[in-house]
Amino acid sequence: MATAGASICTDSSDAIELYETFGLYLKPIARVNVCVQLPPLKEAGKSISNWEVMERIKAMIKPHSFTSLKIIKSTMEFIRFEGEAENKDLVITIMQRLEGKSIKLSGFHEQLKVKAGEAKIQFPCRHDWDSYFRDAKNMNEMKPGERPDTLHIRDIPTRWFASKHSKEKDKPSEDVLKRVFNQFGEIRCVDIPMLDPYRKEMSGLIKSGAIQTFTFGQDLVFDAYIQFKEYIGFVKAMDRFRGMKLLYMDEDEKCAVANIKVDFDKTKHLTDKAIRKRRLDRERLEQLEKEREERVRREREEEDRKVAEEKRLKDEEEMERDRKRQEKLQRREERQKEREEKRKQKHLEEKKREEERKMQLKIALEERKFMLTQRKLESLRLLTELFERVKVIKVKEDLERKEKELEEERKRQVDLEKQKKEEELRKKKEAIKKKKEQLKRQEQELREKILKNWKSNEEQKQEEMREKLRKKLSGKTKLKSAVVMRR
Numbered sequence: 001m002a003t004a005g006a007s008i009c010t011d012s013s014d015a016i017e018l019y020e021t022f023g024l025y026l027k028p029i030a031r032v033n034v035c036v037q038l039p040p041l042k043e044a045g046k047s048i049s050n051w052e053v054m055e056r057i058k059a060m061i062k063p064h065s066f067t068s069l070k071i072i073k074s075t076m077e078f079i080r081f082e083g084e085a086e087n088k089d090l091v092i093t094i095m096q097r098l099e100g101k102s103i104k105l106s107g108f109h110e111q112l113k114v115k116a117g118e119a120k121i122q123f124p125c126r127h128d129w130d131s132y133f134r135d136a137k138n139m140n141e142m143k144p145g146e147r148p149d150t151l152h153i154r155d156i157p158t159r160w161f162a163s164k165h166s167k168e169k170d171k172p173s174e175d176v177l178k179r180v181f182n183q184f185g186e187i188r189c190v191d192i193p194m195l196d197p198y199r200k201e202m203s204g205l206i207k208s209g210a211i212q213t214f215t216f217g218q219d220l221v222f223d224a225y226i227q228f229k230e231y232i233g234f235v236k237a238m239d240r241f242r243g244m245k246l247l248y249m250d251e252d253e254k255c256a257v258a259n260i261k262v263d264f265d266k267t268k269h270l271t272d273k274a275i276r277k278r279r280l281d282r283e284r285l286e287q288l289e290k291e292r293e294e295r296v297r298r299e300r301e302e303e304d305r306k307v308a309e310e311k312r313l314k315d316e317e318e319m320e321r322d323r324k325r326q327e328k329l330q331r332r333e334e335r336q337k338e339r340e341e342k343r344k345q346k347h348l349e350e351k352k353r354e355e356e357r358k359m360q361l362k363i364a365l366e367e368r369k370f371m372l373t374q375r376k377l378e379s380l381r382l383l384t385e386l387f388e389r390v391k392v393i394k395v396k397e398d399l400e401r402k403e404k405e406l407e408e409e410r411k412r413q414v415d416l417e418k419q420k421k422e423e424e425l426r427k428k429k430e431a432i433k434k435k436k437e438q439l440k441r442q443e444q445e446l447r448e449k450i451l452k453n454w455k456s457n458e459e460q461k462q463e464e465m466r467e468k469l470r471k472k473l474s475g476k477t478k479l480k481s482a483v484v485m486r487r
Contacts (some may be wrong), residue, residue: 007067008155008250008254010084015247018240019180024160026244027257029086031119032066032094037078037101038109045075048105053079053112056103060114061094091118126235129264144188145271149234150261150267151181151225154261158194158219160248170219180224184240185233189270194381198285202278216335221258227270238264241398 015025036053054069066083073080086090100118105112129148133139156172161180163173172194179189193199228234241262249255267272410472 006256006258009086009247009257010246012249014088015249015255016244016245019183019193022160022176022180023249023251024180025249026240028248028258029121029243029245030088030089030091031257032083032085032098032122033117033119034083034098034119035073035115036081037113037115038076039108039112041076043086048079048108050074050079052105053103054081055112056105057081057098060101060103061097064090064094064097066094066244075287103236114362123242123262124264125236125242126238129238132264132266139268144227144272145265145268145274146232148229148264150225150265150270151234151237152223152225152265152267153241153261153277154223155221155258156220156224156246157256160246160258161222172224173221177224177226181228181237182287184228184236186409187226187228187233188229189225189227189275191270191275192222194219196278196282196288198282199278202286204279221255225265225269227265234264238262286387 009027012025012027015027015262018024018026034057036057038048051073054071058069064085069081069083069088072082077408083094085094095116095118098114101114102111103114121124133147134143139146158170158172161172161176162169163176166173174190174192174193174195177192178190181187181190226237228237241260245257246260247255247257
């Protein structure tokens with residue numbers, strides 16, 4: 001959607017409606033002047049990179065950014081930049097991030113001091129046009145165009161003011177321009193130089209020492225002059241456009257902005273005299289165009305007549321040449337026929353001799369083929385016999401080799417069987433040994449168990465005997481301990 005002179009806009013929150021039907025809005029210009037003080041260069045050949053300074057400034061305002069940043073003045077003492085922000089509210093934030101800060105550049109010990117301030121928008125005020133028209137000697141404020149009533153707007157994107165119903169989408173529409181500016185006051189006259197095909201050839205473009213320049217064939221931007229009937233309409237329009245950019249929003253709400261240049265007309269472009277002069281110049285140019293077209297038509301007709309006459313003469317000459325050529329060709333064909341007859345007779349004779357020579361050559365070739373065939377048959381018989389002998393020898397060698405392999409295989413099988421039997425015998429011995437050890441271990445456990453049971457039974461019997469003895473002796477004598485009795 002962005003065209004020449006326009007750029008993409010991502011923040012349209014501060015947009016002011018200009019004419020919503022055509023998607024036109026005004027957006028405040030948010031510019032900041034940044035001045036960077038440079039240190040004195042003590043070493044010869046050493047310089048400061050403007051690009052590096054610009055990148056440091058961009059880094060200082062992050063996460064915010066400039067939509068554009070350019071150098072407007074550069075001296076040995078300072079560099080002045082002009083940066084444009086997306087929104088007017090960001091200007092104060094950016095100024096706070098830059099004002100009084102310092103930049104440290106690689107290769108320099110001194111730090112560069114930064115100053116920032118809001119840029120002053122160059123736009124005419126009421127005092128400017130009042131004083132201009134009051135002091136101008138060649139102006140008459142009683143006449144339209146010689147008083148503050150005409151706006152001169154430059155660098156307007158063409159497609160934004162193109163009519164949606166027109167086939168020419170790359171041309172601005174006077175009707176659209178009038179409808180947009182009619183809201184400020186009644187329009188007396190509108191002029192779009194781009195729409196006048198004769199404007200480039202018109203004379204009298206130098207007015208009051210200034211050169212009026214128009215661009216033709218470049219349909220991306222256009223200039224426009226809008227003249228109001230009343231002074232108040234002019235003032236309203238100038239006040240509305242002061243410090244503003246033009247914003248366009250399409251149906252998908254995608255936005256683009258253009259830095260248009262708005263000024264009051266100082267060239268008397270829309271005075272009655274200038275309009276009448278342009279009309280007369282246009283009529284004169286149209287008449288000249290018609291005369292030029294008529295002259296071109298007559299010249300073309302004369303040229304066509306000359307061409308037709310030349311063509312007729314050329315055709316006659318061509319017919320004469322064709323007649324002579326036909327006669328010459330006829331004579332040549334007759335001579336050609338005679339030569340052909342002689343050549344044909346000669347060719348028949350040569351053909352007959354050639355056939356005889358070919359027959360002799362064919363006979364000799366057949367004899368040679370017969371001899372070569374006999375040699376090939378003898379060679380085949382010899383090769384067959386040789387191959388048979390080689391085959392017998394080869395079969396014998398294969399049989400011997402197979403017998404040897406079978407013998408080795410038998411030996412290997414015998415060795416494997418022997419190893420297998422030895423392995424089985426070894427496993428049986430190990431199994432018997434393990435079984436003996438297990439029986440011996442079980443016998444030992446059984447013996448220990450029997451001994452343990454026997455000891456337990458003996459102890460139980462002794463305990464029972466002591467108990468019986470204790471019962472017998474109870475109440476008769478005082479027993480000593482069992483341990484003492486045993487002693």
